Amino acid sequence: MLAPLIHILPLATVTRTRLMPVEGKIIAGVGQKVNPTDTVAEAIVGRKHLVIDVAQKLDIPQREILKCIKVKKGQSVAKNDLLAESKGLFGKEIVAPANGTVVATGSGKIVLETGGAVFELRAGIPGVVTQTIGLRGVVIRATGGVIQGVWGNGKLDYGTMQSLMEGPEDLFEPARIDVSLRGTILLGGHVESQKVFQNAAELAVRGLIITSLNPALLQIASQMPFPVLVLEGFGRRPMNANAYKLLSTNIKRDVSLNAETPNRQNNARPEVFIPLPVSQEPPEPREAETFAPGQLVRVVFLSKPGRLGTILQLRPMASLPNGIKTNAAEVRLENGEQILAPLTNLEVLG
Amino acid sequence: MPASLIDGNSLLAVDVGSVTTRAAYFDVVEGQYRLIGMGHCPTTNYSAMRNLVLGVQLAVENLQSLTGKQLMDDDGRLLIPSQPDGSGVDAMVTTFSVGAPIKTLVVGLLPEISLKSAEKLAHATYARIVDSLSLNDPRRLDEQVNTIVRYSPELVLIAGGLDGGASYSIKNIIETVGLSAYLMPEEQRPAMLYAGNRALADSIKTTLSKIASELVICPNVRPALEVETPGPAQRQLANLTTNIRQRQMPELEELRTLSGGVILPSAYAQGRMVRFLSSYYGGNKYVLSVDVGASAISLAASFGEDLHLNVLPHFGLGEPLSGLLKHTTLDEIARWLPVEIPLETVRDYLYQKSLYPQCVPATHEELFIEQAIVRQSLLLSAQTMIQRLPGRYRKPGGLLPSFEPILAGGAVLTHAPSLGQKLLMLLDGLQPVGITTLVLDHNNLLAMLGVAAEVNSLLPVQVMDAGALAYLATIIAPVSDAAYGTPIVRAKLIREDGTTMTSEVNMGNLQILPLDSGQTARLELRPLRNADVGLGPGRAGAVEVIGSSLGVVIDARGRPLRLPPNTGERVKLLKKWLKTVGG
Numbered sequence A: 001m002l003a004p005l006i007h008i009l010p011l012a013t014v015t016r017t018r019l020m021p022v023e024g025k026i027i028a029g030v031g032q033k034v035n036p037t038d039t040v041a042e043a044i045v046g047r048k049h050l051v052i053d054v055a056q057k058l059d060i061p062q063r064e065i066l067k068c069i070k071v072k073k074g075q076s077v078a079k080n081d082l083l084a085e086s087k088g089l090f091g092k093e094i095v096a097p098a099n100g101t102v103v104a105t106g107s108g109k110i111v112l113e114t115g116g117a118v119f120e121l122r123a124g125i126p127g128v129v130t131q132t133i134g135l136r137g138v139v140i141r142a143t144g145g146v147i148q149g150v151w152g153n154g155k156l157d158y159g160t161m162q163s164l165m166e167g168p169e170d171l172f173e174p175a176r177i178d179v180s181l182r183g184t185i186l187l188g189g190h191v192e193s194q195k196v197f198q199n200a201a202e203l204a205v206r207g208l209i210i211t212s213l214n215p216a217l218l219q220i221a222s223q224m225p226f227p228v229l230v231l232e233g234f235g236r237r238p239m240n241a242n243a244y245k246l247l248s249t250n251i252k253r254d255v256s257l258n259a260e261t262p263n264r265q266n267n268a269r270p271e272v273f274i275p276l277p278v279s280q281e282p283p284e285p286r287e288a289e290t291f292a293p294g295q296l297v298r299v300v301f302l303s304k305p306g307r308l309g310t311i312l313q314l315r316p317m318a319s320l321p322n323g324i325k326t327n328a329a330e331v332r333l334e335n336g337e338q339i340l341a342p343l344t345n346l347e348v349l350g
Numbered sequence B: 001m002p003a004s005l006i007d008g009n010s011l012l013a014v015d016v017g018s019v020t021t022r023a024a025y026f027d028v029v030e031g032q033y034r035l036i037g038m039g040h041c042p043t044t045n046y047s048a049m050r051n052l053v054l055g056v057q058l059a060v061e062n063l064q065s066l067t068g069k070q071l072m073d074d075d076g077r078l079l080i081p082s083q084p085d086g087s088g089v090d091a092m093v094t095t096f097s098v099g100a101p102i103k104t105l106v107v108g109l110l111p112e113i114s115l116k117s118a119e120k121l122a123h124a125t126y127a128r129i130v131d132s133l134s135l136n137d138p139r140r141l142d143e144q145v146n147t148i149v150r151y152s153p154e155l156v157l158i159a160g161g162l163d164g165g166a167s168y169s170i171k172n173i174i175e176t177v178g179l180s181a182y183l184m185p186e187e188q189r190p191a192m193l194y195a196g197n198r199a200l201a202d203s204i205k206t207t208l209s210k211i212a213s214e215l216v217i218c219p220n221v222r223p224a225l226e227v228e229t230p231g232p233a234q235r236q237l238a239n240l241t242t243n244i245r246q247r248q249m250p251e252l253e254e255l256r257t258l259s260g261g262v263i264l265p266s267a268y269a270q271g272r273m274v275r276f277l278s279s280y281y282g283g284n285k286y287v288l289s290v291d292v293g294a295s296a297i298s299l300a301a302s303f304g305e306d307l308h309l310n311v312l313p314h315f316g317l318g319e320p321l322s323g324l325l326k327h328t329t330l331d332e333i334a335r336w337l338p339v340e341i342p343l344e345t346v347r348d349y350l351y352q353k354s355l356y357p358q359c360v361p362a363t364h365e366e367l368f369i370e371q372a373i374v375r376q377s378l379l380l381s382a383q384t385m386i387q388r389l390p391g392r393y394r395k396p397g398g399l400l401p402s403f404e405p406i407l408a409g410g411a412v413l414t415h416a417p418s419l420g421q422k423l424l425m426l427l428d429g430l431q432p433v434g435i436t437t438l439v440l441d442h443n444n445l446l447a448m449l450g451v452a453a454e455v456n457s458l459l460p461v462q463v464m465d466a467g468a469l470a471y472l473a474t475i476i477a478p479v480s481d482a483a484y485g486t487p488i489v490r491a492k493l494i495r496e497d498g499t500t501m502t503s504e505v506n507m508g509n510l511q512i513l514p515l516d517s518g519q520t521a522r523l524e525l526r527p528l529r530n531a532d533v534g535l536g537p538g539r540a541g542a543v544e545v546i547g548s549s550l551g552v553v554i555d556a557r558g559r560p561l562r563l564p565p566n567t568g569e570r571v572k573l574l575k576k577w578l579k580t581v582g583g
Helices: A054-058 A195-202 A215-223 A241-248 B052-067 B114-123 B141-151 B168-182 B198-208 B231-248 B252-258 B266-280 B319-326 B330-334 B343-355 B364-388 B419-430 B446-452 B458-465 B567-580
Strands: A008-019 A039-053 A082-085 A093-095 A100-106 A109-122 A127-133 A137-148 A156-163 A185-188 A207-213 A228-234 A254-258 A271-275 A296-299 A308-319 A325-333 A338-342 A346-349 B011-016 B020-029 B032-042 B091-096 B102-107 B127-133 B155-158 B191-194 B214-217 B263-265 B286-292 B297-303 B306-312 B406-409 B434-440 B470-477 B487-495 B500-506 B509-513 B520-527 B541-546 B552-556
Touching (some): A008 A109, A054 A109, A137 A241, A195 A207, A195 A215, A207 A215, B011 B446, B020 B052, B020 B446, B032 B458, B052 B252, B091 B446, B102 B114, B102 B168, B127 B141, B127 B168, B141 B168, B155 B168, B155 B231, B191 B198, B191 B231, B198 B214, B263 B266, B266 B297, B297 B364, B319 B343, B330 B343, B419 B552, B419 B567, B446 B458, B500 B509, B509 B567
Parallel strands (some): A185 A207, A207 A228, B011 B091, B102 B127, B102 B155, B191 B214, B286 B406
Antiparallel strands (some): A082 A093, A100 A109, A156 A254, A296 A308, A325 A338, B020 B032, B297 B306, B487 B500, B487 B520
């Protein structure tokens, strides 16, 4: 059976696609070295449209409106510029209510596109641009350590990672966040209290990497101005040993935190990337694998959450203790305990 | 389309679900079409390969290994048609439910009439309504336009205007739709379906054909005030849904080609089959089918030819679970637990399962939680469907109409460890009333048979006759306002061998009258205290019933089913019911 993979790798070559929500301008060129905070592309987002009903305002029939309209599609206009006018003794004028661009005229109406803000697409990771994707974004190739998570709030940043963890089963105590951690990316345990987010926001941290999250805090986590990445899931869980080891041995390094919202449709997963210099490019992570004895796996569901183990034997259509028959595997956990786990509840570490 | 077995075509039916891809092989055995085997594999759209076809290949590989029948060549290409050496298959058909709900804008003239018809159309597919436009919309024109552009719908469903009726107002609304679509980036413009006043069809084509990514003109869904004919538009919508999915997942084109163009959304195929069964079972019966999927719960209710299809993406048992608490509470879910489990654990289960929809419960506790979620989701789905039904089909008190049979599919039901658990999930979730039969689509074939009927009208009938669907139990569910503990029905089961069994069932009780599979019996029912056993209040009568492993189930627990508020009492009662049906 095809196995889902989770990447927890001390060193790998990765290619990451960075896309804007709409088309814009690509700034970085193919072959260009980029830093995480470099803008690689930009676009205008959040534009508004103003529909001006010229026929109604001038009180003339639609068929006569063409000669009254004084602007063309694509034309930029400033506030109070003339848009249309009617002749005659009681002629009227219509002026632009705001700066903008005429994007449509017809059916007696003029549509102005106004406002909007510049969206700057950051590289997110230090690497080399290998490809541009139309006017939407770029592909960047980089080397370093990768730790994938399961949930993110859609934000991205780069900074020095500091740890507040003493062990993989830690609870993230809000009081541990002090002023010395301002502007850093914090590694913490399970978050049970919204005070963690409040304190982190007050100190303007660059991001939070947490083991697990009380789902009641999902909305707050989503609204944080900095990236929040959940490594294991919802409800109290320990951090898997490999992720804990890799993260805790890279404390005080600069890391990229891409808390991308998970999306099964495009296989997007949030991740921590630890840039590392290499003399020779390490291999890219495996993208596909089938379950087999000897594989290191992570238990992802409620029972034995976050535990790592090794597949001893595949058990097709085995009966679970609750009576469900499913494809399963005998797994020896790191503590020596042996469990029968449905294959659907396992991820292969790769 | 073969009407006989002369062609004897074998058929491969593929269903691409959001979690599992299944491949079923049908062929003629002893003059009848049979299901020969079923292979499955996790859907591969969500893996790093992001290609549905790989999952289909793996499911067919699994099917090959189970049946010994070679269906693919050494390079993994399906052999269609059958080869002289006996390998391959004559034809293939495909259904799919994979993919995120389609962001949909519904447009109508009057909110209570044509807008409702457009909404009803949206409910028949994997759609999420993001906004609606109608004559009474209080927003300014630019507010409407900006909202539509911001939501960026993938599909616009337009109804409005009676045939021969006024056209000015709907034209204005359509101009707004056209302008909004025009302002979207070209690659994001929506597909559109128009099913309004037919006199406007040409003008709609002129206005929208160059703006919509695809425009379909259908017969009016509401040609007259009291007449609704959604059928032709639903068919076109099924095709449009497929095209939208194909734009999102280009590899669907390969499946479409292999299937000779016969590819349908699973829910539409399910509905098609249920409408067929409504006449197949005779007497224009009211038939209900429920499919509990990871992406949606789909309920297809057919009242004779009148099909009401409800696809409910927000009640799916996979990713949508993270949003379930917008529609219900943890207490309402936890009330179905036959053991005490902290609410936080139930909550964590919901959210973790939304991250890992493919996971199966590994412990007793997880199984109880999952089955509690199924009950509550089914209950909410059934209530939603009932609210959407025309008044002529509704029962007093918002109870489920008298469907017979009720067909149920979906992995969470069919993979439950015991028949009793399957039964209780359905009884508690749907709360059927009167006399009905619960039928389990244990191979989750219904949608596959629905699409198979497109190329072979005999196959679905013969496959069902051969036992593709399993009788779970005959249900007698009286409606009564008698006090708990008072007798409300006397039942006498007279078996073919002459043995009899009599029982008096009290309000609040669940009782089983054993009747083995394959046996039939006559069941005499005498309601007490004016209870309605499905024959009318206080009316006695007799029905022929079919046996199953669970026999005849008299569910006198009340409609709607009310559970004790006290946790201890409730848990005790749920345990007792579970024990009654065999655990």
